Amino acid sequence: MPAPRRIPPELRDTLSVLFIARHARWEGDAGHPQDGTHAVYHREMRAALESLPVRLEIADDYRVLFEPARCDFVFPLLNRGGFLNSEMLLPLLCERQGLPYLGASPILRGLADDKHLAKRAAQAAGVPTAPWAVYRRGALVDPASCPRAPRYVIKPNASSASWGVSDAWDWASVRAAVQRLHDEGHDALVEPFIMGHDIEVSVVTRDGAPLILPTHVVEQTDPGALRTYAEKRDLTPAQAYAIRPLEDLAQAAVAEARARRLFREYAPFDYGRFEFRLDVRTGEILFLEVNLNCNLWSRKTIALAASRLGWSHTDLIETILVESLDRQGLLARRYNAAA
Secondary structure (H helix, E strand, O other), rough: OOOEEEEEEEHHHEEEEEOOOOOOOOOOOOOOOOEEOOHHHHHHHHHHHHHOOOOOEEEOOHHOOOOOOOEEEEEEEEOOOOOOOOOHHHHHHHHOOOOOOOOHHHHHHHHHHHHHHHHHHHHHOOOOOOOEEOEEEEOOOOHHHHOOOOOOEEEEEOOOOOOOOOOEHHHHHHHHHHHHHHHHHOEEEEEOOOOEEEEEEEEEEEEEEEEOOOOOEEEOOOOOOOOOHHHHHHOOOOOOEEEOOOOOOOHHHHHHHHHHHHHHOOOOOOEEEEEEEEOOOOOOOOEEEEEEEOOOOOOOHHHHHHHHHOHHHHHHHHHHHHHHHHHHHHHHHHHHHHH
């Protein structure tokens, strides 16, 4: 089993890390009225970072980086800022200041967060994906580009946690759902609904190479149900799915091999999750999307996968932090300065 990485003893308590998340200052035990358990997740992340031998600063707004920052490294989790493509703003602000930060560059974040472009990248890498159509705001909503299917999923092209997702059975309903998303300021992606479960391959970087963590499946009570934002954020009283280790070794091997191919399209990104849809009727495993800055909460897939290596949640956080510091030369610079 690979061991988690540690902050070197000679650098303990000398690194200044700025943690930025929407709910970085959240103190409640219950979830946020709109964001649900995402607020609890951010509080847990703050606690994990507070337990590490770093000098931690916290912020909950982009404006902290509008002026020169007094930190060595930024740990950005402010991914949903209330405007389109907000995931790219913190990395851009860091690039503007020349600040090292966790995760992929802005251009790679944009590639991953745009589901249409991510599917294009999957095709280029030889990874199968379901047919789809993208309908950009202001462009023609052409029925001819929509794949034929008995049932459709319509989603914002750059959404996370299934926000804004709906389904439809005919073109008139598809068009209405697309128009609703356009009216709300989003591009829309349409693809056939696939009855099944999501296979999730979690990846962290070790010395520039992908370390594939044990693969999981998000198993639905009803494979024909559509998972919603409210369900993923625990805003509904009951969950109709469970995150479990994928016990089918053949399926895991296929998904992991495809994740390795996709890794090359996005590296370096420090940590992420590649998602595939398992069609329970045909057994096909099709690329769904990639989350480069995936949810690190202890109850979500990447932390559950790390626990199967014997890592604690804090082990996972420290490992991806140290790997990123190392990749960007910050450990060497600080070590040489200390010497």
